[in-house]
Amino acid sequence: MPLSGSGETSAAQPLPMSFPLPAAAPPTARRTRARAVAADPDEETPAEETRTRETPVGDRQLVFFGAETAEPSVADLAGLLAGPGEVHRMGGTARLSVVVDAGWRVHVLVAELAQRGVRATWTPTEDQRYAVRTAYTRAIVPLAAAWLRGPTQQPPAGFQLDGRRLRLWLAAAGVVDPPEILLHLGGVDPGRWSVVGAALIAAGLVGELVEPGAGGPAYRISGRRRVLRLAELVGEPPPAAPPGAWPVRD
Template structure:
C-alpha cells in the first residue's frame, strides 16, 4: 500500500497564518531537513527557539531512538499511547488529538506531513487545539490494530520506540521541574493505561501512574537518569518547542 497519501489527504485545509512555522520538526540522521513553511496557530508570544546544535558525526544513534529510522505511519502509535483517538469510516480511518499549546500544533502537523498525511486544526474551548488528519486508507491498519469495537486498546505486541515517544511527548508531555515529566494519557482510555506503562518500563522509562484525582491520567517520569534516557530516545527539540518543554 502506498504511503504517499496522495488522493487521500489533499482535502485538509491549511490553517491561517499567524506566525511563521519553524523548519522541519522531524529529526533526520546526520542533518536537519528544511521543510515547507505552513500556516499554523499563534502562541501568546513568539516561541523561543531551541538552540541549533551542530552535527556530531561521532554521536552514536540510540537503538530505537528517534534518529535511528525514517518516519513511518506506525510511529503514530505513540500518539495513541497518549490522548489521541482513531475512528473508522468504511475502509478509511482518521486520527485526532487535542493539545494545549500552539507549538504542539506546529510539531504534529510537520510530523504527520513527513508520513504522507495532511492535517487540519481548529481552536477549541479552554485555549486548546484539535489536530486531525483526513479520513484515509493509510490509517486503516493502525485503526484495526488499536480498536476493539469502538474501544481503544494497545495491540498485544505494542512497544515504544524513540519516534513513538517523540510524538507522544510533542502532543502531551508536560515537564514538572526540577526532575519530573508527565506523559499524559487519554482520560477515557483506562483499559490502555497498564499496557502502556509496561511498554514505558521496557524502554527504561518506568513511570508512576497518576489517576485523575492526582492530576492525571498520566505517567510521571522521575529522576535525571530517566529524563536523560528519554532525551536520548526522542532526539533534539523541535524548533517550535519552548526550551523548557523538551528534555535535553
C-alpha cells in the same frame, strides 16, 4: 472552524501563532537502522546505560531505539494513541485526532505527520485548545484495526514504544517539569493505561501512574537516569518547541 469528512477546512487556515513559525530544519545526517537490545526494565543502575548504546552519525551519537535511528513511518502514530490520541474509522479509511494545549504542539505534529506522508489540519476548540486531525486515509487503517475493539480503543497485544513513538507522544502531551516529565494519557480505562505503562517499562522508562484526580491520567517519569533515557530516545528538540518544553541530553 469545523472540518469536513475529508479532513479539509473550508478555507486555508494558518497554523496558530501562539508560537512563531519554525524555521526550516537543516538537512540531517543519514539515519542508520539499529537492532533492539534486550533490557531489564526494572534496573536503574549502570546496566541501564548499556541499553542506550550509541551509534556515531556525523558529529552526533544516535541511541538504539531512538527517534533518529530509523526513517519515520505511519506506524509511529501509535505514540499519539498511547497518549490522548483517538482513531476513528469511516468505510475503508481511518482518521487520527488529538487535542493539544499549545500552538507549538500543532506546529510540531503537523510537521511530523507530513514527514510520514499524512496530511493534517487543525481547528481551535471551545476550551482554547487545538484539535489536530489527519484526513481520512487508508494509510491509517492498520492502526485503527490494531487499536479498535468495536467502539473501544485499546493498545494491541505486545504494544511497544520506541523513540519515534515517544517523540510524538511527548510532542502532543508531554510536560517537562524538572526533575520529572509527565506524559499525559487519554481515555478513562485503567486497563488501557496499564498496557501503555508496561510498554514504558520495556523501553527502560518505569513511570508512576498519576490518577485523574491528581492531575492525570499521566505517567510521571522521574529520576535523572530515566529523564536522560527519555531525552536520548526522543532526540533533539523540534524547532517549534519553546525553551524548557523538551528534555535535552546532558
